[in-house]
Structures are given as structure tokens and as C-alpha cells.
Amino acid sequence: MSDLLERLRGRGWRMTAQRRVVAEVLDGDHVHLTADEVHARAVTRLPEISRATVYNTLGEMVTLGEVIEVATDGRAKRYDPNAHRPHQHLVCGRCGAIRDVHPAGDPLADLPDTERFGFVISNVEVTYRGLCPSCATTA
């Protein structure tokens, strides 16, 4: 089930205990951990892993395109291993819950040439904000 690890291995990534643990911690669906959360979980399996290594490893996975960096709240960046199916995010402004969602249509197509100002656009990030069912009723 460790797809992420397999993909990384297949790219000639030098494997170490630290990298394996980071990849395992981050693998799965609807995973959107911050670097510190990844570190906290990694430490339970490999107590001597350092923060710097977690940051470096996450950065490399992003560069390789196997993990996506998401800025949902202007605070800590979050890391999403679901890099191979285009999707967007739904965020609860109260408790911070995050869901992957798949809007209809291509958001890129909605931006006419006249509104591109000569930019070469490579991707679009859409964040839907609101309240999750639980927070909406407790509000």
C-alpha cells in the first residue's frame, strides 16, 4: 500500500531509514500534514530523526513531483501525497479539517487569454472555505 515509497524508489532515490519513515508517514488518502506533524509521527518510529531531515525530505518529494505543497491557511504548509490525480481542497475555517474535492470542469479554462497578461500558467490551486458539518452546527 506504500505507493509513494514505490514511486520514489523507482526514480533512483537513495533510500535511507529516515526517508522511508517520512514516506510511510505521509502515504495515504486525504492526508494533509504539516512538516511538524510529519516530524512528530516520524519520531515515534525513528526517535533520532531531525527536523531538518524532515524538511529536506519533504522538499525533495515536492521537487520530484510526488507530493504537493498546499498553502491552505497562511500558516504552515501542508503536504499532500495525492499528486497524481488533480484535485482541489475544501477547508473548514474553524477546525481546520481538509477534504480533497473534484470540481467539475477545468479551472484553467475559465481564465480567458485577455485575463492572462502574458503569463505562462502552469497550474491552479482552488481552496473552498467554509464550515464542516460538525462546526456548522456548533457555531
Next chain:
Amino acid sequence: MSDLLERLRGRGWRMTAQRRVVAEVLDGDHVHLTADEVHARAVTRLPEISRATVYNTLGEMVTLGEVIEVATDGRAKRYDPNAHRPHQHLVCGRCGAIRDVHPAGDPLADLPDTERFGFVISNVEVTYRGLCPSCATTA
């Protein structure tokens, strides 16, 4: 031309030299300054203004709905005084340039009920990423 200041005054906002300077610095089109940039510019007009006041003032303007907080890069938040015309942002990943853009259609309408998972959605933030004309040719 200080529309922002007028709008704030009209809401019974207690006026001080500091608040006036922050509002003036932030006013205009295609303005997307970080809190520290606002502070740097404010200091040239009012040398004793503190960082805390800039943060407080920006936060209040956001609460009043007269300024929008934008998280374009996972680093510092940016503040956009163009709060009364819905728009999205186009960001250059190399030099950080930001443009306001107006996509066709309503991004909210693209998210079917089955993809809302019971969330009450209040707004959508769309960030188009790419390279600006100048960075695209120098790349």
C-alpha cells in the same frame, strides 16, 4: 482617491494617525503587500509606528471586510484592499508578481453537492500559478 479610508471612516472607526497611514499605504489597485511591507512604508511617514499596530490594524480591516487576506505563497500573508469586486490572483512563481484577474463563471458553481461533504461553503480562493512575461523569457 482614498476610498479605503472613506469606507473605514463611514463605519465609525476611531481614527488615529497610525490607522490613517496604514489605510493610505494599502490603498490602490493591484496592491498586495505583506504586513512587513506595509510597516516599512508606514514608517517612512510615521517613524514611531510599531509592528504590532500594523498587524492589529490590518487584522481589523480584514474583520470589517474592507481588506482581503491572501495566502499566495505559504509565506507571509498579503493584504488586498480590493475587497468589493470579486477577483482571483495570478502569481509568478519566480519573481512573486501578483495580478488581480477575473475568471469567467463562478468557481463555487463548479463544485457539485456530492463533492461538498455537508460543508457550508462561504468563499473560494483561486490562485493561478506560472511565470510572468519577463520571467518566462529569462528562464
Next chain:
DNA sequence: CCCTACAATAGACATTGTCTAAGTCAAGTG
């Protein structure tokens, strides 16, 4: 089994943002 280049480490440092206690002031009241 040994090299060697690449990876990991601890901890200092940088950036961005928040909080507190004390001083200051805008604006309504008399």
C-alpha cells in the same frame, strides 16, 4: 570490504506573527 558522494544531525539563525503590561490619546461630556 572500502571508498566516496550524498544524506542526516544539532543547533543557530531568520522570518512571520502573537501577546502583554504600561503608557497615550480621540472624542464625547459637561
Next chain:
DNA sequence: CACTTGACTTAGACAATGTCTATTGTAGGG
């Protein structure tokens, strides 16, 4: 126009997140 009061501002400590460096460790090829 002085007084008063509650809201505003300040400096600086603190917190959270991220980056960098010099040193030590190790994966994987020969």
C-alpha cells in the same frame, strides 16, 4: 475647553515555522 474613559499604541518578549551550516554518518558501487 478641560476632563474622563475606554480604546489605541508601544516595545519587546515570546511562539511558530522554516532555513542554513559545519560536522558526522552511511548507502551503494567497485
